[in-house]
Amino acid sequence: MKDDYSLDAVKDIFTKYLAERKHRRTPERFAILERIYSYDGHFNAEILYNAMKEEYRVSLATVYNTLELLLDCKLIVKHQFGDQIAQYEKTFGGVVHNHLVCTKCGKVKEFSDKKIRTAIQNKKFVHFDTSHYSLYLYGVCSKCKTSKKK
Amino acid sequence: MKDDYSLDAVKDIFTKYLAERKHRRTPERFAILERIYSYDGHFNAEILYNAMKEEYRVSLATVYNTLELLLDCKLIVKHQFGDQIAQYEKTFGGVVHNHLVCTKCGKVKEFSDKKIRTAIQNKKFVHFDTSHYSLYLYGVCSKCKTSKKK
């Protein structure tokens, strides 16, 4: 329930985006958006597709199509942490975009840091309009460091 | 010619890495390493594979195998800028790890910024040993901003 407010706001943004581009307000698109905003961490296309079946059946093609639209209107961001599977996450609700990626086990953790954020946000370019950013720190997590299996 | 020094240094690192892990010093691996260090920007597996044909014929499988080794000994880094094609770049010779990625045309430019770099490098974690980082700023480049084709 706690996220009802932001979910409405997000739906609103999506509706406006669709109207602007003369795209249609299909039930599939909004069902996918709702499901995405029920997640807190990362998800990929397959996870989303499987989860969708419970509430509103859509095809994988529609899932990908909708992800593309949501990326375009910046309601989600896309990550690729080394493997081939694209990961997504919602952008509404104070998501941080800094990630610790373990190069041994592939696990991803998030962190936030004010100094880093302001340093990045203060950077302006003459020939480039920045909309968002992603920072990945690669290294070895404590779990992989202790287990010595090279 | 200007890079002979660093090329030797790099070969040395690779040789030591191979010896340490009891991997073999095959001519293919060193031919690939040399070719990689002749590049200045980003490259992907296919570009590298095609370029190799000119000097020392190797299979795509060997290219991928060698890229994996070079990643492991940190002589190259891997990027995935939104599309499915993994990009690589050498790490020796003061490469910066900050990238501007245009979300319209996909073009990637590099930049460096001291404040950002120090902010990131000063960040330490108790349960994570950071080895390197990548920062991506997404936005629209000036070329895509002027050409209004949505």
Place this chain on the structure above:
DNA sequence: TTTGTTGCAAAACGTTTGCAGCCTC
């Protein structure tokens, strides 16, 4: 009614894998 969108399945694509033969060590 028009035309953007869907579901389905096939295709595409980069990457990985299995295996026989080769070549480092």
Place this chain on the structure above:
DNA sequence: GAGGCTGCAAACGTTTTGCAACAAA
């Protein structure tokens, strides 16, 4: 000589595409 490495080609898994049927505007 043993076993890691190579080339080849087939296999893999994610994402994209083509197309007929559907439904939003």
